[in-house]
Amino acid sequence: MPGLSETLSRLAAARANATQMPIPDSDRLADIANFGSDPGNLRARHYIPAGFKAGAPLVVVLHGCTQNAAGYDHGSGWSTLADRHGFALLYPEQRPANNPNRCFNWFAADDIARDQGETLSIRQMIAHMIADYHIDPTRVFVNGLSAGGAMTMVMLATYPELFAGGAVIAGLPYGTATSVGAALQRMRGSGLPEQAALAQLARDAAPTPLRWPRLSVWHGTTDQTVAPDNMEAIVAQWAAVQGISLDDAQHDHVNGQERRRWIGPRGAVQIEAYSIAGLGHGTPIDPVGEGACGAAMPFMLPAGICSTRHIAASWGIADGVGRNVEPRRAPPPPRVAARPTAHVSVAKTISDALRAAGLMR
DSSP states (O other), X not given: OOOHHHHHHHHHHHHHHGGGSOOOSSOOOEEOOOOSOOTTOOEEEEEOXXXXXXXXXXXXXXXOTTOOHHHHHHHHTHHHHHHHHOOEEEEEEOOTTTXXXXXXXXTOGXXXXXXXXXXXXXXXXXXXXXXXXXXXXXXXXXEEETHHHHHHHHHHHHOTXXXXXXXXXXXXXXXXXXSHHXXXXXXXXXXXXXHHHXXXXXXXXXXXXXXXXXXXXXXXXXXXSSOTHHHHHHHHHHHXXXXXXXXXXXXXXXXXEXXXXXXXXXXXXXXXXXXXXXXXXXXXXXXXXXXXXXXXXXXXXXXXXXXXXXXXXXXXXXXXXXXXXXXXXXXXXXXXXOOOOOOOOOOHHHHHHHHHHTOOO
């Protein structure tokens, strides 16, 4: 597990690299104006494929730190997949005025509560898309990377009735950080609550829904920015609110990568978790393989598996790719245990690094 100073250094390096990120040749997204009161001061962008028909699904995509909507779309291949399958895309985009590193503020109390801040802005964008494009309101999905993955968990917890499914890539569980210091500790995998406390955080975020959204979780095994312990915490949080035992995981492989699945009381897969061997911090893509998707760029990492297509297939809005080995039973991963939280200095050097990393306004 990286130390605090190392974590700060990596985040500051990401900030420095932001200006070097390639700009796609063409921006396929269009802006949405006047979608609501926008208390979170977010930009709204969207993509409607040719031949789009009323009643189609909507996929909400939340970019990571140092990224923007157009770059993430180019790297992940979401709009290309939308062209093939006819669903609409919504891309909320963070403004540098809110966060200098373009991170969604997943650790700010005013931005992660139902009907407040950035959370409400995204909710207003979705309502606008449903009304203007006659989206099927029962097929709205959300996914994101890193800070966008953490914000995905915020949206699933605060508006569970709105979404049919979600996907989190290298993200963090809901409600575990409401300060900069706590955010850094959780990113390192330190101080994550036990399962019961994780579940209570999600249950307290919104009225209990008739059905919790299904969830796909992806994480690289060598991620040094957001520790893989966060994937286990996300799975534990979502399993608990649905009354699913962590011990009941089904194990197999997809494109050579380990996958675990948990079946809900209705007999459908409610949670799946992909551990991508040797992958660092970023979205797994496959620009040249079977079912190719995406383009390699910072935080968009060739991994021989296309997370974009597999996520869409898990929601039933795209065709699947890849072969699985025979299912096998294996011991479940260790349950998330509480860890002591280390003291976070407020010295000037750390404050400067936090600002550079986009974790301090």
